[in-house]
Amino acid sequence: LSTTAIFLPLIAMFVLGVIFIILLPTFGMAKASKNTDKVSINYKNFVYLKKVLFERLKEKNYKLYETNLNINTGELCVFYQKRFWNIPVFVLAYTDELTDSFLSELNDIFKKSLTEIGGKIDRISLSSLICVNRVSPTFYKFLDDMASTSIREIELRAGYSFGGKTLYVAEPKIDVGLVERKKMKKLLFEILPNQSDSTENGIMCD
Numbered sequence: 001l002s003t004t005a006i007f008l009p010l011i012a013m014f015v016l017g018v019i020f021i022i023l024l025p026t027f028g029m030a031k032a033s034k035n036t037d038k039v040s041i042n043y044k045n046f047v048y049l050k051k052v053l054f055e056r057l058k059e060k061n062y063k064l065y066e067t068n069l070n071i072n073t074g075e076l077c078v079f080y081q082k083r084f085w086n087i088p089v090f091v092l093a094y095t096d097e098l099t100d101s102f103l104s105e106l107n108d109i110f111k112k113s114l115t116e117i118g119g120k121i122d123r124i125s126l127s128s129l130i131c132v133n134r135v136s137p138t139f140y141k142f143l144d145d146m147a148s149t150s151i152r153e154i155e156l157r158a159g160y161s162f163g164g165k166t167l168y169v170a171e172p173k174i175d176v177g178l179v180e181r182k183k184m185k186k187l188l189f190e191i192l193p194n195q196s197d198s199t200e201n202g203i204m205c206d
Helices: 003-023 046-059 100-118 137-144 178-191
Strands: 037-040 074-080 086-095 123-132 153-161 166-169
Touching (some): 046 074, 046 178, 123 137, 123 178
Antiparallel strands (some): 037 166, 153 166
């Protein structure tokens, strides 16, 4: 075989690989930044933040999952919209410091509630916001572990530290649902009050 015959298939494979990488964003598979987005926002406590989220999610036609969600070391609220083929879900959780046991308990309760909310679901758009008084290795791991999403589950993970007055929004390495996640991120910032809102007219909860 000639040298040209040997190298032509290799060159063709290389060119196809470059084309595939260029076209990834078109198919919703864009490579995202590994860095977590950080936003400085001042919320005094979880009571106020929860109150505002309840009101704004209600305005967005989200319903509160009413079943008592008992969790040992914090709070958990699950909101959802009922649709034919896709169910948007917003999970709000609070604990003093995020631990593996809290995450495990949270996951078990959420799976049970999701089954009762939707039964057989074609797709779920899951936004989760975990609020803590102080960050921990598990808190950062919760954000960093979201390596990717699937066609049937588009996920947006966020966390807020009352101690650091910082909102963290995770960016997965590979994003299957690029368009959907942009909508979820937009919703997150729409329902969270900015710093001026949180102090307006002196409304702060103890």
